Amino acid sequence: MPATLSAFSEIAERYDGFIFDVWGTLYDGGKAFPDALATVRALAGMEKKLLVLSNSPRIPAVVAERLTGIGFELSWFADIVTSGGMVADIVGGRKDVAAQSLGERVLWLGRARFPDALPEGAFTEVAEVGEADWILNAGPENPDAGIEEFEPLLAAGAGRNLPMVCANPDKSVFHRGARQICAGAMAERYEILGGRVRHFGKPFPEIFARCLERISLPAERVLVVGDNLETDILGANRAGIDSLLLGGGIHADDLAERPAQRLPALIAEHRARPAYFAGSLAW
Known part of the structure; x- marks a missing residue:
């Protein structure tokens, strides 16, 4: 079972780089999650290398515009990689x-x-x-x-x-x-x-190889953060990168009640194993 985090700050020092999913991780399709915004800001202040990885069919410039529109600063990120890009x-x-x-x-x-x-x-x-x-x-x-x-x-x-x-x-x-x-x-x-x-995109290896190239770090010094076992977590597993699964995104309905009991079944179903689990991306 993954280790359950009460705060993202518990593991911030363990990694030099962080790869963030967008939809369900940083925002809900309309606005940013306030805790996610605060966490990314805190990591940028620690001079961690941050990268956005999205399965959006749009090019990175479009995703960049969306992120700045909901409060993220592009200077926080080393790059943005999208499946559409x-x-x-x-x-x-x-x-x-x-x-x-x-x-x-x-x-x-x-x-x-x-x-x-x-x-x-x-x-x-x-x-x-x-x-x-x-x-x-x-x-x-x-x-x-x-x-x-x-x-x-x-x-x-x-x-x-x-x-x-x-x-x-x-x-x-x-x-x-x-x-x-x-x-x-x-x-x-x-x-x-x-x-x-x-x-093109998560969980396929090609896009994770591009992310590691863009963030200029070895896989063991990077953490993938996402809400989807089938794409974010499985892709990280295949690339040899640790991962954090958030419970408030695509699996929210399954994990709404008794996540400690439901999570093992979801992990087995998707054959994807996160290193950590948290309800949200809270610092």
Whole structure:
């Protein structure tokens, strides 16, 4: 079982760097968690290296603007890394063999809501799955959409064996208390239907390697802080980085009552083991 913390300050001196998730960790989709804001400010004052890691399908500059809008100072962070930023960089720039093998015509899911996952003009956008060479999945246009609404499109894409690039492996988030599906849920369904998916973001190793490179610290001197066992904690485990699970985010309903009894079952279910657990990110 992870060690339960009563205050984040208990472990602040153990690490030189901290990698923070955003949604469910630093803010609720609308405003910053006051305790999280105070904790990040305190760590910055200790001259710790801090990095933001988000499964947002938006590029880092957009996430940076959002963070400053809710009270965080960019000077506190060494860098911001996002799954959408990696898609824009690697796929948009055709920087590896897999990206170079993609065809020219892309069906971009979530284009109006997430317009920066590909650089302008990097590919030719099409409107129908029958015209596409591959699918860019940034998430649903309508945040209140259900996965069943995408079944015909996903089935058609899988039937044509179109590769999919997923710009956000999160399956869902809580936005001001309401659960909404993300690109990860659509990608999961696509794989069940037989489709091929390349995922950018947590829990996949590529994005954690980029974070360690950007923060310029060895894995053993870094702590990942997040609210999601399936992405934040599992990804940290795979990268050999210690992690802190917060109970107030995606697993809030499961951990609302008797977290000490419920947490072992959740850890076993997701096969992800945090080093620490706390109810919130309180200093």
